[in-house]
Amino acid sequence: MAMNETVTRVTQRIKERSAERRALYLKHMQEQEARGVHRGQLDCGNLAHGVAACCGDDKQSLKLMNSANLGIISAYNDMLSAHQPFEVFPDLIRKAAREVGSTAQFAGGVPAMCDGVTQGQPGMELSLFSRDTIAMAAAIGLSHNMFDAALYLGVCDKIVPGLFIGAARFGHLPTVFVPAGPMTTGISNKQKAEVRQKFAEGKVGRKELLDSECASYHAPGTCTFYGTANSNQLMVELMGLHLPGSSFVNPNTPLRDALTKYATQRAVKMTKQGGEFTPFYKQVDERTIVNAIVGLLASGGSTNHTMHLVAMAGAAGITITWDDFTELSTVVPGLMKVYPNGQADVNHFHAAGGMSFLTRQLIKGGLIHTDIPTVFGTGMEAYTKEPFLDGDKLVWREGPEQSLDENVIATIEKPFAKTGGLAVLDGNLGRGVIKTSAVQPEHRKVEAPARIFSDQHQLKAAFESGELDRDVVVVVRFQGPKSNGMPELHKLTPFLGVLQDRGFKVALVTDGRMSGASGKVPAAIHFTPEALEGGPLAKLRDGDIISLDADKGELNVIIDDAEWAKREVVKEDLSAYHMGMGREMFGGMRQLVGPSEEGACTFGGFEQSMLKNK
Structure with missing residues (x-):
């Protein structure tokens, strides 16, 4: 299938825009590659430190220098369900490396926080910054320069973007991302959302709420809704950094373990010693990034990636803008309905055809670049296959050519929506983004008086007092990255959802973030310039009429230009958000x-x- 003209044009524009920056990045990576792995040049005392804890056979292999040594960077901790399965991965990886005459060492752990735990709490104000902290932690782990390739073990929100940034800055190394998979299905997402809204209205108590939440988040693995974590997995696979079909295989299963072992052995083959040398900087380019954006749009993925993908691409010397998302969105159809865009979860998506069927449709539509190098050693055409166990042997077979549930995953000929699930908003309030895939058409246009808040916790009191029982555009400002670290405001969703269900026109506008699980209420987010920097949101007053049109990509305050120009920005004392909880x-x-x-x-x-x- 010929490439879609718009995809080709946007890819070329990104390439031209990035030319000078990308050339300098490639120069830096080539210089690092030429310097080589220092293990062969270390003084005896340095090398002795690097191999001291290894078993005898591994120690001997590391001394001889003629086999590959893999560095493991892991986001394991046993508090996060998504990352708890990684506890056993290092032993699997070391064993798999030894089977092909190589070694693997645990190079370093990186922090992994859960936004589900910190929503509405002070810790959430560290969440966005954890991405860059993870990237730096990965760099520290690999800085010993003992490694010929790197394996990155991570799943969730800021973790994969942070690991990707770290991988890009060590782009001279071959790189494989190793997922852990989603937890098995608990209660339906619809049931969970209903109990949350009933709790917000005071119709059920905390015990009923906790029972519902625990029935939903109940086992090791990624949360099963389609938020930032699972958007990560889908995009990484479409970038060819996962093995085909590996993103949504449940943890602690024989197939999951076999995929981890195979990923290890592919990493060995991708080293210079393995004969298929494929460093990250040669694998990831403008085409790879466009594949990720297309996948995000086709799946109705997380709004967080309108920031993360910009940062990830930048770490590899590539400049993308929100306008690239907008233009691609005009030709990329919506092909998935997974909660919050539908009622199914990612396990249902996987069973209905999953990544193999989605990839097949994107290729059929000429929407992704198939000629990129992948960790599988092929182009993206091989990603229409699925992994299976044939006895003890891992094999790939062609995935389904028809959707096994057309309510969950659509064909390119009959998509759920003609355009992608994200839109960029412009107007006299700045620039922001909105996730439209879960918002019904009748709710995408809202014109109503503003109610201004500078703290998300103020909204609950206003809701409980009945003050918001009307058409309203809720503005929560001073939530940008410079203000307080740009927390997600997902805890507002039940209150706003109740108001919408009562028949009111409702929208959220903020310079903060919404969860990757942004749902049925239109949320205009990431507004820039942020209020602290004198952005237009800081000029708004209670009662100002705000007009949101998600289909046209517009957000404006309806006010006389001369009066707006005279308005002074509001200042806010944010010191209370800068102390405590680290x-x-x-x-x-x-x-x-x-x-x-x-x-x-x-x-x-x-x-x-x-x-x-x-």
């Missing part, structure tokens, strides 16, 4: 962080900043 340690990041449209990055020293300082 937030005081992230003051430097709040000062350094860039705007959301540029990825909300805190890093200096990448090629872009070097070019700016020339």
Whole structure:
């Protein structure tokens, strides 16, 4: 199938826009590759430290230098359901490496926090910054330079983007991402959402709410709704950094273990010693990033990636903008209905055809680049296959050519929507994004008076007092990255959902984030410039009429231009959000962080900043 003209045009535009930055990135990676792995050049004392804890056979292999040594970077902890399965992966990986005459060492662990635990809590204000912290932690683990390739073990929200950034800065190494898979299905997402709304209305108590939540989040593995974590998995597979069909295989199963072992042995083959040398910097380019954006749009994925993908691409010397998302969205149809865009979960999606069928449809539509290098050693055409166990042997077979549930995954000929699930908003209130895939058409246009908040917790009191029982555009400002780390505001969803169910026109506008599980209420988010920086949201007053039209991509306050120009911005004392729960340690990041449209990055020293300082 010929490539879609718009996809080709956007890819070429990204390539041209990124040319100078990308060339400098490639130069840096080639220089690092030429310097090689230092293990062969270390003084005896240095090398002795690096191999001291290894078993005898591994120690001997590391001394001889003629076999590959894999570095494991893992986000394991046993509090997060998604990352708990990684506890056993290092032993599986070491064993698999030894079977092909190589070694693997646990190079370092990275932090992994759960937004589901921290929603509405002070810890959420560290969430976005954890992405860059993870990238730096990965760099520290690999800085010993003992490794010929790297395996990255991560699943959730900021973890995979952070690992990807770390991988990009060690782009001279071959790289394989190793997923853990989703938990098995609990109660339906519809049931869970209904209990949350009843609790918000005071119709059920905390015991009923807790019982419902525990029946939903009940086992090891990723949460089964289609939020940021599962968007990560889908995009990484479409970038060819996972094995085909490996994203949504449940943890602690023979197939999951076999995939982990095979990923290890593919990493060995991708090293110079393995004969198929494929470093990250040669694998990931503009085409790879476009594949990720297309997958995000086709699946109705997480709004968080309008920031994360910008940061991830930037770490590899590639500049993408929100306008790229907008233009691609005009030609990428909606092909998935997984909660919050539908009632199915990712296990149902996987059973209905999953990644193999989705990839087949995107290829048929000419929407993804198939000629990118992949960790499987092929192009993307092989990603229409699915993994199976044939006895003890891992094999891939062609996936289904027809959707096994057309209510969950659609064909390219009969999509659920003609355009992608994300839109960029422009207007006199700045620029932001909105997830439209879960919002019914009748709710995508809202014009109503504003009710302004500077703290998400104020909204609950206003809701309980009945103040919001009307058509209303709720504005929660001073939630941007410089203000308080840009927390997700998912805890507002039940209150706003109740108001919408009561028949009111409701929308949320914020310079903060919404969860990857953004749902049925239109949420205009990531607005930039943020209020703390004097952005237009800081000029709003209670009662101002705000007009949101998600289909047209517009958000405006309806006001005389002269009066708007005279308005002064509101200042807010945010010091209470900068102390406690470790937030005081992230003051430097709040000062350094860039705007959301540029990825909300805190890093200096990448090629872009070097070019700016020339």
